[in-house]
Amino acid sequence: MLALDDLDSFYGRSQILHGVGLHVAQGQLHAIVGRNGAGKSTLLRSIMKLTDRVTGGQLLEGRSLGADSYLRARAGLGYVPQGRQIFPDFTIRENILVGGFAARSGKRRIPDIVAELFPYLIQNLDRLGGVLSGGQQQQLAIARALAMEPDVLLLDEPTEGIQPNIVEQIEGAITRLNRELGLTVVLVEQNIRFVRAAADHFTMLENGRSVASGPIGGLTDDLITKHMTV
Amino acid sequence: MADILFIGLSLGSILLLIALGLSIIYGTMGVINMAHGELAMIGAYTAVLAGKYLGIGLIGSIPLGFLVAAVLGLVIERLVIRRLYRRIMDTLLATWGIAILLQQAIRLQFGLSFFGINIDGLGPGLQSVSVPAFLRDPVRLGDFVLQPYRSFIIVMTLILTGVTWLLLYRSAWGIQIRAIMRNPEMAAACGIDVRRVGALIFAFGSGLAGVAGVLLAGLKTVSPDMGASLVVDGFLVVVVGGVGSLVGTLISAGLLGQISGIFASVFNDIAARAVVLAVVIAVIMWRPSGLFNFKGR
Numbered sequence: 341m342l343a344l345d346d347l348d349s350f351y352g353r354s355q356i357l358h359g360v361g362l363h364v365a366q367g368q369l370h371a372i373v374g375r376n377g378a379g380k381s382t383l384l385r386s387i388m389k390l391t392d393r394v395t396g397g398q399l400l401e402g403r404s405l406g407a408d409s410y411l412r413a414r415a416g417l418g419y420v421p422q423g424r425q426i427f428p429d430f431t432i433r434e435n436i437l438v439g440g441f442a443a444r445s446g447k448r449r450i451p452d453i454v455a456e457l458f459p460y461l462i463q464n465l466d467r468l469g470g471v472l473s474g475g476q477q478q479q480l481a482i483a484r485a486l487a488m489e490p491d492v493l494l495l496d497e498p499t500e501g502i503q504p505n506i507v508e509q510i511e512g513a514i515t516r517l518n519r520e521l522g523l524t525v526v527l528v529e530q531n532i533r534f535v536r537a538a539a540d541h542f543t544m545l546e547n548g549r550s551v552a553s554g555p556i557g558g559l560t561d562d563l564i565t566k567h568m569t570v
Numbered sequence: 571m572a573d574i575l576f577i578g579l580s581l582g583s584i585l586l587l588i589a590l591g592l593s594i595i596y597g598t599m600g601v602i603n604m605a606h607g608e609l610a611m612i613g614a615y616t617a618v619l620a621g622k623y624l625g626i627g628l629i630g631s632i633p634l635g636f637l638v639a640a641v642l643g644l645v646i647e648r649l650v651i652r653r654l655y656r657r658i659m660d661t662l663l664a665t666w667g668i669a670i671l672l673q674q675a676i677r678l679q680f681g682l683s684f685f686g687i688n689i690d691g692l693g694p695g696l697q698s699v700s701v702p703a704f705l706r707d708p709v710r711l712g713d714f715v716l717q718p719y720r721s722f723i724i725v726m727t728l729i730l731t732g733v734t735w736l737l738l739y740r741s742a743w744g745i746q747i748r749a750i751m752r753n754p755e756m757a758a759a760c761g762i763d764v765r766r767v768g769a770l771i772f773a774f775g776s777g778l779a780g781v782a783g784v785l786l787a788g789l790k791t792v793s794p795d796m797g798a799s800l801v802v803d804g805f806l807v808v809v810v811g812g813v814g815s816l817v818g819t820l821i822s823a824g825l826l827g828q829i830s831g832i833f834a835s836v837f838n839d840i841a842a843r844a845v846v847l848a849v850v851i852a853v854i855m856w857r858p859s860g861l862f863n864f865k866g867r
Contacts, residue, residue, distance in 0.1 A: 388759050408758065409758035409759050410759075413758070413759055419759045421756065425756045427748070427752045427753065428752070429752065430745075430748070438746075438760045439760050439761070440761075442760055488761060
């Protein structure tokens, strides 16, 4: 289980998250929803220790998450950031294998599941990441996170700004990773249709605070109207 | 003309060794290491002292110069740089301070001269290192006079550039280093220990500067302030080539070395310096991130 309690997070002197709690059971797909600027991406970045300062309880399977990002990755957190952030002058192969530095097996390898989910990547391993389309880069970022052999996959708006047919592929891949392979997923997503179809729990953020959470059935239209419409 | 190009090539080689270290250190850690030239100076003094006290010649001093400069680099990283991580201006000023400290330490023989203890080979005086006999005598090939020691410098630089290429592009270390150069935050989120890799790359870059110093000791007189101009020239190469680009650094060092060699031969050193600076300004106006800098979508 990933357990965050009373989490505060800061950029410099600015406090972005205020006492956020998040409990994600093993095998769960937990969606983080909220308006732009609510603190969703900051929450994932805080879990990865990528903000300036994070305080509060942060446990994975009962063990404290490390003090540095690389320790958190090695502890079993696979992170797919907003905007993909692949390495543009690395080949697809190199981009995926970079994730292997977090693998607890000590093996840097391309997981078999990548070939099943994203065959294009495997067929083009020597192409540079920077020349891929946005959707292909998103697939590459997910493949890189899978090479980390994660216990929990943190996905930050994986379908944002991507052409519709690739969005379906990515949504299908996320659902499959969670339901068939039992991978725990924390998903930041604006697309409520996909959230309702894929997630089993949700947390809603507003102004850096958790305003609602629970089973996905509780993500009602009223709640969305109250906290997500502009 | 071939003689002039050859001299330019050997000058470019020394420049390349200095710039390679600077480029990967800046690219990986974001540190403008103003003490890089002094690490070359330490390499040169290692050759002087190894010759005087251990009877080791210039060629034997090359691995020693690498080792001494690398260890010193590691100490600087651990004691100073690590505490100023991501503070570019602070690291610039701190390494500038270290540069002055190293210069004065050599000039004052680590401060022992205050107690009347003098180490022969250090101090304010100028030193020289003799080149092995087989690298001394010029070889005439038709109209072209081959300087064996300059050829040796070029070959050594090619070998070390090859080693650096293998390290960067054919090793697990290399993929970590390049990932940090491109996106340190994401590299860390992929499980890479950015600080540990940074420390090792700082030591490696310092070691390359040490080798450059040893090679330079066979070409020029060794003095405590010999490193000051090297760091400036090294940075010009890095700026023109593009930070973190091995090919860019290679071509840039060759280009600036040749321009310097040609204009110094035809006119004088000052004219050569002016032309080099003009070329650097023109390049950064045309391509602000250097000649070789990969951009993806």
